[in-house]
Amino acid sequence: MDLNKDNYLITSAQYRQRLSKMRNNVYLHGKLASRDNAEFEGGKEIFGLTHDLALDPKWEGMLTATSSISGKKINRFCHILRSPEDMLQKIKVTRLFTHYVGRCIQRCMGVDALNGFSVATYYIDKKYGTEYYKRFLKYLEYFEKNDLTACCAMTDVKGHRALRPHEQPDHDMYLRIVERKSDGIVVRGAKASNSDSPTVDEILVTPTRLMTPEEKDWAVGFAIPADWDGVKLIATCQGGRGLVHNRLVAPIDKFGYADSLTIFDNVFVPWERVFLCGETDFSFQLTMGFARCHRQSYCGCKPALVDIMLGAASLIAKYNGVPNAPHIRQKLTDLAIDSVLIYAAGVASAINGERFENGTYLPDELFSNVGRYFAASKVADWLHILVDIAGGLSENVVQEDQYLSEDLNPYFEKYYAGDPQYKTEDRYRLLRYIRHLAHGDMAEMSLGGDIHGAGAPEMYRLAIWRNTDAEYYESLIKRILGISDKMYTREL
């Protein structure tokens, strides 16, 4: 790294090189696999673009920011939020970049977790006189300088869902500290649905919920390299496989995604990378610090996915010859509305974001949860609309081996034709994509991650209710009905 440069940006080649050198601790099909394995290509391609486009003059303005530490130009996905404009820019960039790759952009998760750490560590120190924030700033400096990528391991496996961490028959069902040593701590447990872990440099670990005073061992947050000793990534992959087409290739074939069940098998974490260690009263603040950032990020990417589905639905209607059918127009408008509402929640979350004493900003919790929840609640509707408009052929459009077979292709050219002003092959490409999205590999992203990513729908609802000032609203009605003349005041 040339520290004389005016920026701390690396290329995708440098990123890939770094991954290549990592220890083989990822499992695929029951065996250890190198991060060079083709199944990880899809994920790395997208991370690679976050590096390369930051160096591309067309995208640079959006994908870079100025470091609050060094003053250097850094990747926006390494940047701590310092203003409402930063938060607005975050969802705008997320939306446009999702437009570009057509699916999850992956790199928001790491920076969203960094923001959570930035606030929580500051306030722990303030209360307890600890040194977490100092450590964090040092780690952040290192992170920025090396243009690192990270994921966030939040979701514990949870075991019996009705029991709290300390009540579980097996205490490891939530990641916990099993030993405190002079030079660091030892942790054990597993994090589920750990998006992107096989394709990042670092794993940022946060608790998944509020911890009670008896749960000191479970109130733990830290950062480790993704190939650290004792860490095992049992991976599942999407795309970069199901979508790979041998002959009718498309840009989207290159993109994919990997995640893991991440096992922490008595993992030692040195103190300089520990950011929460037993301060149960800050566990929830850390979790929510990440969550309110990340749920706002969804207010950027989900509108983009709706936009793309709208584009696909609008295009297939043209290919089918019925772009102006009223019921299709109506359904496209429904998609447009949902996209706007989610994005608006993200904008309002930025505008109403909160400034903390150390200058870090976090998006407003109520708006970001509402936007995220609304997206989760509508995802099935969008797929339904897309399939409805596409028609039955989107269910059983043939695979490439049939379509391109010499004997059969003439039949497809003839019978897969729609409005003759469009190429049959284009209609085939689009139908094939819709099939993938609605019930192929990409469906895992939509009906799975779109519902549960960044926390489960009921969690968003709890957060919404917690942030709803029902008592104020009750005071309004009491006053206008003459039940009480006191109006409980609050800032809107």
Add this chain to the structure above:
Amino acid sequence: MDLNKDNYLITSAQYRQRLSKMRNNVYLHGKLASRDNAEFEGGKEIFGLTHDLALDPKWEGMLTATSSISGKKINRFCHILRSPEDMLQKIKVTRLFTHYVGRCIQRCMGVDALNGFSVATYYIDKKYGTEYYKRFLKYLEYFEKNDLTACCAMTDVKGHRALRPHEQPDHDMYLRIVERKSDGIVVRGAKASNSDSPTVDEILVTPTRLMTPEEKDWAVGFAIPADWDGVKLIATCQGGRGLVHNRLVAPIDKFGYADSLTIFDNVFVPWERVFLCGETDFSFQLTMGFARCHRQSYCGCKPALVDIMLGAASLIAKYNGVPNAPHIRQKLTDLAIDSVLIYAAGVASAINGERFENGTYLPDELFSNVGRYFAASKVADWLHILVDIAGGLSENVVQEDQYLSEDLNPYFEKYYAGDPQYKTEDRYRLLRYIRHLAHGDMAEMSLGGDIHGAGAPEMYRLAIWRNTDAEYYESLIKRILGISDKMYTREL
């Protein structure tokens, strides 16, 4: 008016005095009535508060603004939008003031129309070299100085809805110019659902839709005093009547609303008050200028109405003894979500608002239409939730004459009791209100105005589709599928 004052604010007494002096041109029950008639009290009470609270130090910051013409302190409802902050402030004030009066605040309509005129007149002049903007600024100065109240008469009666204005068998089904004279124009027609006309100083008139080149006579906009020669207001009133209770009075009893079918019986409008006269290509811009402002205003008042319903539902659940029933919590959360989404659309509409060459701003059309549409689409759900939570008694709770009857009151004290920690009378007041809101006089506001106010739902949808860049979204999908490598670019 003392022009040496540093402000142009009047009191409610001054406003009422002005109305008292107006010509009797309002019809009630088939006869001409004075504006002092008790049925208009409800509307005047709210207009009065917009005056008095602007002079109240607690509200002043929100309810006043600095004139862009005189630099004096004026009522916010006289103020042309000059920045995103102005647009944010507009919906914030609207929400808080609706919280205060518990229903439509009425005075937004006039200023929303003024903003529409401010932009349209400027651009007509720019294209045609006319003097509308100069006239408008003069009118605005007069408006600000006198702290006037206004309504907007937009909705024509429309006759046969499938026919355009010039195709109607009776050409008066859309208000039109019947004569052009040296000193002004003569117009004829009627405006329906003309909210607040019996309780304002001025009526601002805009076309209700786009006009085609053959519809010069229908492309007309102007301002007149509400008691102008030839103007007849055939009124309907709400509240200030149905809600008036003789003994168990409540602040909300004072508030109400009036509107009219406004007849223009060959009305002469002098040139200095004419702001559009035959420029058909600007008819739609004027309509939409008002509409995008007013639809954004709904993004302030509708969340407030949801908030109040949430407060009422939350309170009745307490009175009933079941505040924590899961299904009730769930429904309250649904209300909270809708309130947030609508308001978020208003915020995003402000943040993404458009600046015009003359310095006037208008809220973003897509966001404001989506917010308004979403509110209209959910209003019945809200009432449904409120009645569902309140229970069956909200349907047939007795009127005051039964409740307060000496013989019967002991029975009500006993049998209308809920959770004994609350007063039975308070529960009665609340149930009575819910009955009014769901199926009494206030229902006209909710199921009527909440659906159609500021244009019909299908109009919002058309505006949404018109503002949806489907071609851009199609280009995204074409690119990622390899159908075309061109990505149609646009600013997000």
Add this chain to the structure above:
Amino acid sequence: MDLNKDNYLITSAQYRQRLSKMRNNVYLHGKLASRDNAEFEGGKEIFGLTHDLALDPKWEGMLTATSSISGKKINRFCHILRSPEDMLQKIKVTRLFTHYVGRCIQRCMGVDALNGFSVATYYIDKKYGTEYYKRFLKYLEYFEKNDLTACCAMTDVKGHRALRPHEQPDHDMYLRIVERKSDGIVVRGAKASNSDSPTVDEILVTPTRLMTPEEKDWAVGFAIPADWDGVKLIATCQGGRGLVHNRLVAPIDKFGYADSLTIFDNVFVPWERVFLCGETDFSFQLTMGFARCHRQSYCGCKPALVDIMLGAASLIAKYNGVPNAPHIRQKLTDLAIDSVLIYAAGVASAINGERFENGTYLPDELFSNVGRYFAASKVADWLHILVDIAGGLSENVVQEDQYLSEDLNPYFEKYYAGDPQYKTEDRYRLLRYIRHLAHGDMAEMSLGGDIHGAGAPEMYRLAIWRNTDAEYYESLIKRILGISDKMYTREL
């Protein structure tokens, strides 16, 4: 009553005469009122039609049945269900008769309660060797012979909703036995939302819920004349008032509805009219016996109300000139779908009804609850659709005093005109009706009774879940996944 007649049918005149003679125990506006009071006309008119049309050859086949006791022709609303055909006929008649009067037909409630008594009394006797069923049959004979009308008083006032009857601070919050005497019992309490009580001969009283063993005093069911000693009816009335028009009268003006908070002030009930007295294990069976009948009845009347709204919406679209607008067609189709689904649930409830040992049938509980619940969940949608299609004028269409005023009528003739092939007055009549239905007196019926009538929505849902065989469905999935090879069998 001439017992030589081959039927036991009386005329509306006879029914009215009987009501005239009743003791004045109904309160209106805080004072005792005669049942001849004009405010009760609306309800009596509908009850009267159930008598007169049964004698009309066109309706006779539907409105009469053959007594299972005497073999005479009796009114269908006095008839115990004896076959699936009877249950099918019940909802068919209900639908057609609702089509005829345009609102609640009122007389189903009494006969639905009789059916509940018929089954419960038989099984109490079977278990306890009591004589309830014998008493009931004698009462039924009397009921049939005199062609009586009845309502059902089920809903207790409930007090603190989270407490059981015996836990209430005031034990009278659920109607209870306060004394057992040699010749009968004395009861005290109140029944809320007691539909039709001011316009019927008899009140049938059932518990409102399951009673636990310690609640013997609350497990009580009986029948009494509506003017019995100690019974006080504190009435609310709809229609027959709000809808009365002096000049543009319409058939629907004649119809209305009355209900009451019914006070039982230490009321003595002789044993021959007592049908449940302390057998707590049968309290729920009696409640649900009535409920499953009555919820199926709603599967007849609610489709009819949707049909009428569909008719109104379709007609106003014609009057407005846009009968074929796609979005209107779509909404009308949505109404049609809901009507069909509710009715289908009623049909399936009849076909899958249960035969009891004494030959009485009751509709299937699962289907009738689903139908009733679905109707309750959609009622606000229907009003929303109706108002949406009707347009904004349905909110503030003027009252008759303005419309028919000599000065103003020419303006309305001109400006209330729609498609000129229809009379303006007809459009006015229809808009006025929609206003009444959506937010006038009739709204109390729709947004109130349509949601809570026959029990609250959450009660239907509990009944649905109680009747859902989740264990069987789990066994299906266990078998196909190889988790268990046992398939828990049951009859579909």
Add this chain to the structure above:
Amino acid sequence: MDLNKDNYLITSAQYRQRLSKMRNNVYLHGKLASRDNAEFEGGKEIFGLTHDLALDPKWEGMLTATSSISGKKINRFCHILRSPEDMLQKIKVTRLFTHYVGRCIQRCMGVDALNGFSVATYYIDKKYGTEYYKRFLKYLEYFEKNDLTACCAMTDVKGHRALRPHEQPDHDMYLRIVERKSDGIVVRGAKASNSDSPTVDEILVTPTRLMTPEEKDWAVGFAIPADWDGVKLIATCQGGRGLVHNRLVAPIDKFGYADSLTIFDNVFVPWERVFLCGETDFSFQLTMGFARCHRQSYCGCKPALVDIMLGAASLIAKYNGVPNAPHIRQKLTDLAIDSVLIYAAGVASAINGERFENGTYLPDELFSNVGRYFAASKVADWLHILVDIAGGLSENVVQEDQYLSEDLNPYFEKYYAGDPQYKTEDRYRLLRYIRHLAHGDMAEMSLGGDIHGAGAPEMYRLAIWRNTDAEYYESLIKRILGISDKMYTREL
């Protein structure tokens, strides 16, 4: 076939043997494949069960019927509907058999098409004196005797969707007669989404829509063996592949499905197998005859699929330790409601079915379309609920190769554990299934076939509107409002 038997039932072995002997005209992966290919096993397994269970005493009563021709016992899926009971039995059997195989039962389609032919051919003959019905009866006799399986090829590829068949640039976009010969006809075209064609004996061909008088060549219906000269089946397969697990096998692994784009390459059809040939006025009756039967069949299978999802959701909630969480109970109840409503529509469709002159019955068109439409409109909701309740792990639960790997299985035993009273492996099996259903191979069935099977949603809606007597409903409202005293009568 031993004609002395009292039944015409064959075993699955006989069915498989018959398929083995068929000509290789099915394409898989671009090449001709034998019907013995493993990818067709899934479909054949289900067809096989329809044979074997009919011989199983436990199922016999449901799966067999008495032939209306020979009086012999035949498979219910060969049986023409002769009574409302037959129609009720059809959906009951369909529901229970779907419960058993956990997915589409496949064999209803053939018999639904036979019913369509039974009615249409009779009425063509009646009008035109043709001999279609005689031919059909002979074909039916042959069909019953040999216990044949069939699919229905209805859906044309349609080309430019806004153009009618005769307007298409390529006239083959709808299957058509290209030559009429003395011994038969020659047809050309293709049928899309032709479910089950690779695993049946016979293909029944019907038009896909109403034909206009100029479309004589497109009004064509017939039956041919699935391996007939000139017929090419370009197949897609589901299950019997994606779900096959090597070690943790489950009954559902055996079941699957295949369909095809079926090419008719100048296929000769002899007259005895031609049932419609140019009678354009009967094209729609034939299409709808099949459709109303088949849409009613969906009222049996879709409730069963909801039941299974309900079972899966209820079970995973138990495995997760939260079976009684209120929001889960609520969502399970929502599933229960949808299942009941769809089934109720099927029951009402049977009870209101229509008897035709030749004794054949068809289910009521309005009820069957409403049931089918409602199912299609809710399918995405069901998946959404299932995934929501299952939790995020249902998205990325690992495949068998990871789960059973010796190194990793201990981690899964530990970290995939839920409530410890259930086996971790059972939880794994269930999560894996939910993943398949929501976004694996089975998703093609749910989000594809569940929406478009038996016609597109908009087609159901058109059918619903066509069967809605809006004029009658308008007459109701006209009468009660005094607009007209005529009540347009009709049978309910």
